[in-house]
Amino acid sequence: MKKILVVCSNGLGSSLMLKSNIQKVLQEKGIDADVEHCDLGSASSLASQADLVVTSQALAHELNHLAVPVATIVNFISRKEIEEKVLSYF
Amino acid sequence: MSDMIQPLTPRQQSIGLHLLHQRDFETVGSLASRFRVSSRTIRYDLNRLEDWFRKQGLELDRRPRRGVILRGTESGRSLAKKQLNAPSPRIVPLTREERIRFIIASLLQHPERVTLDEWVRELDVSRGTLLKDLKIAEKRLAAHGVVVERIPGFGIRLRAEEFHWRQAAASLLTDSWASGELRLFLRRIREGTGGTSDRDPFGEWLPQKMTRKIESALFRWGSPLIQELSDRALQGLVVHIGLAIIRLRKHKDLVMSEGELADLKGLPEFLEAKRLSDLLEEKFQVTIPEEETGYLTLHLLGAQRSRVSLPKDGEKDQPIGRYVDAIIHIVEETLQLPLKTDQELREGLLAHLQPALVRLRYGFFIKNPIVKEIRSRYPQIYAASQKAAFWLERETGYSVPPEEIGYITMHMGAAVMRLKEKEPMVRRVLLVCASGVGTAKLLESFLRRELPGVSWAGVTSAARAREVAEQTRADFVVSTVPMEPSSLDLPVFTIKPVPNREEIERLRKALLLDHPQVASPSISRLMELIEAYADIHDRAGLEQTLQGWATGHLSRPPAHHSSERTRYDPMLDQLLRKEHILVGHSCTDWREVVRTGSAPLLKQGMIESSYVEQIERNLVEHGAYMVIAPGIALLHARPEDGVNAVCMSLVTLKNPVCFGHEQNDPVDVAITFAALDNNMHLAALSQLMELLSDEASMKKLREAQTVEQVTQIIQPFVS
Numbered sequence: 001m002k003k004i005l006v007v008c009s010n011g012l013g014s015s016l017m018l019k020s021n022i023q024k025v026l027q028e029k030g031i032d033a034d035v036e037h038c039d040l041g042s043a044s045s046l047a048s049q050a051d052l053v054v055t056s057q058a059l060a061h062e063l064n065h066l067a068v069p070v071a072t073i074v075n076f077i078s079r080k081e082i083e084e085k086v087l088s089y090f
Numbered sequence: 091m092s093d094m095i096q097p098l099t100p101r102q103q104s105i106g107l108h109l110l111h112q113r114d115f116e117t118v119g120s121l122a123s124r125f126r127v128s129s130r131t132i133r134y135d136l137n138r139l140e141d142w143f144r145k146q147g148l149e150l151d152r153r154p155r156r157g158v159i160l161r162g163t164e165s166g167r168s169l170a171k172k173q174l175n176a177p178s179p180r181i182v183p184l185t186r187e188e189r190i191r192f193i194i195a196s197l198l199q200h201p202e203r204v205t206l207d208e209w210v211r212e213l214d215v216s217r218g219t220l221l222k223d224l225k226i227a228e229k230r231l232a233a234h235g236v237v238v239e240r241i242p243g244f245g246i247r248l249r250a251e252e253f254h255w256r257q258a259a260a261s262l263l264t265d266s267w268a269s270g271e272l273r274l275f276l277r278r279i280r281e282g283t284g285g286t287s288d289r290d291p292f293g294e295w296l297p298q299k300m301t302r303k304i305e306s307a308l309f310r311w312g313s314p315l316i317q318e319l320s321d322r323a324l325q326g327l328v329v330h331i332g333l334a335i336i337r338l339r340k341h342k343d344l345v346m347s348e349g350e351l352a353d354l355k356g357l358p359e360f361l362e363a364k365r366l367s368d369l370l371e372e373k374f375q376v377t378i379p380e381e382e383t384g385y386l387t388l389h390l391l392g393a394q395r396s397r398v399s400l401p402k403d404g405e406k407d408q409p410i411g412r413y414v415d416a417i418i419h420i421v422e423e424t425l426q427l428p429l430k431t432d433q434e435l436r437e438g439l440l441a442h443l444q445p446a447l448v449r450l451r452y453g454f455f456i457k458n459p460i461v462k463e464i465r466s467r468y469p470q471i472y473a474a475s476q477k478a479a480f481w482l483e484r485e486t487g488y489s490v491p492p493e494e495i496g497y498i499t500m501h502m503g504a505a506v507m508r509l510k511e512k513e514p515m516v517r518r519v520l521l522v523c524a525s526g527v528g529t530a531k532l533l534e535s536f537l538r539r540e541l542p543g544v545s546w547a548g549v550t551s552a553a554r555a556r557e558v559a560e561q562t563r564a565d566f567v568v569s570t571v572p573m574e575p576s577s578l579d580l581p582v583f584t585i586k587p588v589p590n591r592e593e594i595e596r597l598r599k600a601l602l603l604d605h606p607q608v609a610s611p612s613i614s615r616l617m618e619l620i621e622a623y624a625d626i627h628d629r630a631g632l633e634q635t636l637q638g639w640a641t642g643h644l645s646r647p648p649a650h651h652s653s654e655r656t657r658y659d660p661m662l663d664q665l666l667r668k669e670h671i672l673v674g675h676s677c678t679d680w681r682e683v684v685r686t687g688s689a690p691l692l693k694q695g696m697i698e699s700s701y702v703e704q705i706e707r708n709l710v711e712h713g714a715y716m717v718i719a720p721g722i723a724l725l726h727a728r729p730e731d732g733v734n735a736v737c738m739s740l741v742t743l744k745n746p747v748c749f750g751h752e753q754n755d756p757v758d759v760a761i762t763f764a765a766l767d768n769n770m771h772l773a774a775l776s777q778l779m780e781l782l783s784d785e786a787s788m789k790k791l792r793e794a795q796t797v798e799q800v801t802q803i804i805q806p807f808v809s
Contacts, residue, residue: 009708012765013726014718016772017779041714058715058751074753076718078784 002033002090005050005068009059011039018054018076025082031090052089098142098174099214101125102135106142107174109150109160110167117157126185131216146170177559186223189213193220193227197238198259201248229693234258252344253385253585256333261455263296263329296332304328304335307369313362315390322457330389331370338376346381354384363387387792390585392448394456410447413485414439417478420663421502424474427509435505442497450488459494468503473766475499476735480660490668492734519601520547520564522555523587524571533570533587540594544601556797568597659770662777663801663808665738665763669694671797672741680714680749680757681706684725685777687741698762700730705762714751721792722782723749725762736771738763740800742792758792781807 004022008015015037023035037071038046040062047053047066053061057072062069097107105125109116118136122129140150148162148170160167184192192213196204209220228238232435235254239247250258295700305328308316337343354360363386367378373570414436422429429435449456458717466473475498479490521534534549547562552571556578559567567582574582583600585593613636617626669777670690677683688702704727709716710732717723739762761778765771781787787803794800 009712009715010726010728011726013724013775014716015761016723016775017718020776020779021783036272056715056718057719057753058713062712075720077722077779078719079783 002052003050004033004035004052004054005043005046006035006037006085007040007043007053007055007059007063008037009040011042012039014056014076015039018056018082020074021077022054022082022086025079025086028081029087031087033090052086054086058090092387098133098138101127101214102138102142103174105132105135106139109139109158110171110174112159115153115157115159117155120157128219128292130218134216136318143170146173158588164705184213186658189215189220189223190227190230193223194231194258194262197227197231197246197248198236198255198262201255203245203247205245215379227549230261231258232693234261235453252337252342254344256330256337256344257453257455259333260326260329261457261804263333264326264361264457271608290406296329296336300332300335301328304331304370307331307373308523311366311369315359315362320394327389327393330345331386334378334382334386335370335374338382340682343379344381344385346384350379351384354387357387357391358464359390360384363390388448388452390444391425392452392454394442394445410440410444411422413447413482414443416481416485417443417498420478420481421471421474424477425470425506427446428755429502429505429509432505432508434508435501438501438504439498446494446497447486447488450486450490450494456491456493456497458493458496461493462734463754464496464499464503468499468506468578469729469766471502471506472496473736473770475502476766477659477770480664484664495735509685518545518547518562518564519566519568520555520559520562521549522552522567522569522571523549524552533585536589537568537594537597541598541601566601570795659773660736660783661808662738662774663804665736665771665774666740666801666804668797668801670737670739671800673794673797674744675741675742677741677747680709680747683723683743683747683749683757683760684709685739687725687739687760690739691737691762691764694737696733696737697728698734701727701732701764704728704731709749714755717749717751717754717757719782720754721746721756721758722754723760725760729764729766733766735763736766738771738774742794742800761787777807 005028006015006019006022008018015048019035020039021022023033026035028035036046040059043053043063047063047068050068053063053066053068053070055070056076057074060070069089071089073081073085075081105121108121113567118129118132121132125132136152138151140152143150143160143162145168146162147166148160150158152158153162155158193209196209206217206220206224210217213220215223217263231238231248231250234257236248236250236258239249241247248255271329308324308327316327319327360383363383367383367386370376371378417439418429418435446456448454472495476495478498479495482488483490521537522526534546537544538546547557547564550558552569552573555567555573558564559578559580565580567578567580569584570581570587572584581598581600587599589597613633616636616750617629617633620626625730672686672690675686677686684702684705688697691697692699692702705725708727718727741760741762743758743760746758747757749757763771763775781804783789784807787806791800791803794803
């Protein structure tokens with residue numbers, strides 16, 4: 001099962017929203033995946049266990065040191081954008 | 091012209107004297123902090139003093155960055171000293187808090203009109219400083235429903251119903267009274283204003299003679315209703331009665347609806363209140379109307395008591411018992427601790443909630459001076475209590491302020507402590523010190539008091555630790571000298587000879603949580619045991635299996651997995667209350683959006699100003715990542731940045747504002763929220779997301795003209 005890590009700077013606002021939207025999209029498509037969220041500080045250590053990191057565009061440059069692919073989302077509530085950017089990794 | 095003849099103010103005299111004694115340069119900043127005023131005020135004072143000293147033949151030398159120094163002959167100095175010493179004594183400047191209380195007091199005393207100039211004269215600070223103080227005073231008055239109106243060219247006046255006026259006055263008086271500081275404060279005010287002010291704001295407020303008379307009336311009344319009152323509540327009652335008498339003499343009557351009054355008249359407490367009213371009428375020669383007796387009844391009903399006296403027909407029919415059970419249930423589920431069996435908790439909450447409901451219903455204020463401390467010390471219990479408070483709000487329709495949540499937390503916290511004491515975790519603790527005498531005994535008695543429920547094996551020196559531990563069968567060692575645990579075969583906790591609060595907390599945790607039953611067993615020890623009785627074919631495989639079994643079965647259950655526990659989380663409409671919604675606001679930049687969205691939450695004490703500053707800092711440091719979708723900003727920081735309650739606000743902007751996001755700018759909908767922990771806001775957040783992703787609703791939201799329209803748009807998303 002693939003693991004997705006959603007990152008925002010505090011780990012309790014936008015990342016939560018994005019996480020639940022990703023979960024919804026995955027559910028609709030019948031894809032089984034593990035989605036977790038965290039803050040910027042914990043991202044480096046948690047990312048090693050993930051297959052994909054998803055974050056907002058503004059924070060992407062703070063995560064470009066990761067060895068894991070990073071997908072950036074502009075509109076957190078657009079399911080279409082999530083489908084395009086996240087599903088391509090499956 | 092008036093500048094030439096105006097005498098020096100008391101503070102200017104003090105500064106003058108101070109400078110006469112100084113032989114070195116002193117900076118304006120240093121003077122400002124010494125005299126507790128702004129640098130601007132000091133500069134103004136120095137201008138006046140420069141003229142004054144010149145007339146004395148002295149020169150006030152002012153240099154950029156170095157500060158000021160006074161130059162002149164010794165005889166000139168001593169002459170000036172004599173003049174400055176003569177007229178009035180050295181004054182102690184008022185602190186900011188004292189100035190704020192002075193402002194509130196004088197507004198309440200002269201609600202029809204006060205001018206800034208009067209305050210400038212009486213408090214002897216600059217207008218800028220005063221305006222800042224006034225802003226805080228306004229906020230505090232607003233919390234009691236009292237509105238401050240600033241009218242250009244006229245001055246400042248108050249707008250308040252009598253009930254709200256009295257709430258604000260009572261709050262101010264109990265605040266100043268709490269630590270017996272009122273008298274001290276009054277003296278300082280008189281000294282601070284040179285003792286000449288005829289507008290002493292407290293002059294006619296609750297003179298001691300009056301409070302003594304009220305206390306003696308209460309004594310004569312001797313009602314069972316006051317016998318269970320807490321000290322604080324009794325003090326509050328005296329203030330309430332005193333204010334009532336003062337206001338009645340001025341013909342400021344309270345208003346109460348007939349229905350409400352009729353309800354109250356049916357209560358046995360009303361008869362008692364009537365008896366008290368009669369006594370007061372006689373003692374103070376005032377006529378007390380029935381409405382006033384009605385409010386007195388409410389005050390008696392809403393006062394905090396140490397014990398509960400439920401109506402004889404039992405509590406079964408009363409909603410109060412149901413409320414208490416539900417509150418305990420919610421906290422129990424949230425914390426995953428068995429609280430229902432704690433009879434003391436139930437009784438304590440009953441005693442607390444009965445008057446609390448009266449307070450909540452009528453919007454009486456209640457002080458909780460330690461709510462912040464409680465919140466920071468027991469964050470989880472506080473969060474769980476707030477969850478219960480949200481439920482109570484929904485059930486009763488009364489809003490529950492942080493002060494009341496703090497009281498619920500105190501009851502719950504005590505129950506959790508009792509639970510921990512009951513758990514079989516009590517250890518036999520040996521205290522080890524370098525010498526085993528002197529400070530060790532002091533530390534022992536201190537720890538005994540701080541850690542009840544721990545059994546103490548005694549005190550000994552480091553050299554004898556092993557021997558004494560065996561003799562006394564101790565199973566835990568607290569030591570002020572570093573020791574190797576292996577030398578004792580016992581867990582060792584190293585502590586400072588004079589431990590601070592944090593250390594005590596860490597020790598408490600170590601004693602309660604590091605119990606063998608909670609910690610995972612040692613896998614190697616298990617392997618040894620098995621090996622003693624059986625041959626092991628696959629050593630690595632067995633170890634791995636044991637490891638998995640140990641972590642799966644023996645560690646505590648993970649904290650956030652039960653869906654059951656989200657059942658009582660606040661819903662979107664509970665967070666986005668009417669007073670947290672601002673429609674069609676005008677903001678010029680993103681900072682103003684952040685401040686506008688935070689304002690209602692700040693005003694109600696749900697967040698601290700540090701929280702707002704952190705949001706701004708995050709936006710500066712990490713860019714506009716909080717703009718999560720076209721036109722939508724989700725503004726927040728972390729719980730530890732200054733959050734008192736889970737809360738949310740919504741602002742729609744008349745003119746969109748740029749936050750610096752490449753694609754999603756400009757923003758016209760801003761949601762500000764604060765969370766206490768990682769999960770309590772989840773339900774509301776997911777409802778919010780449904781709303782934000784619903785295009786039709788968002789279009790309506792952006793077009794909405796009134797708060798009511800917005801609440802209607804939100805409603806379908808609350809399930």
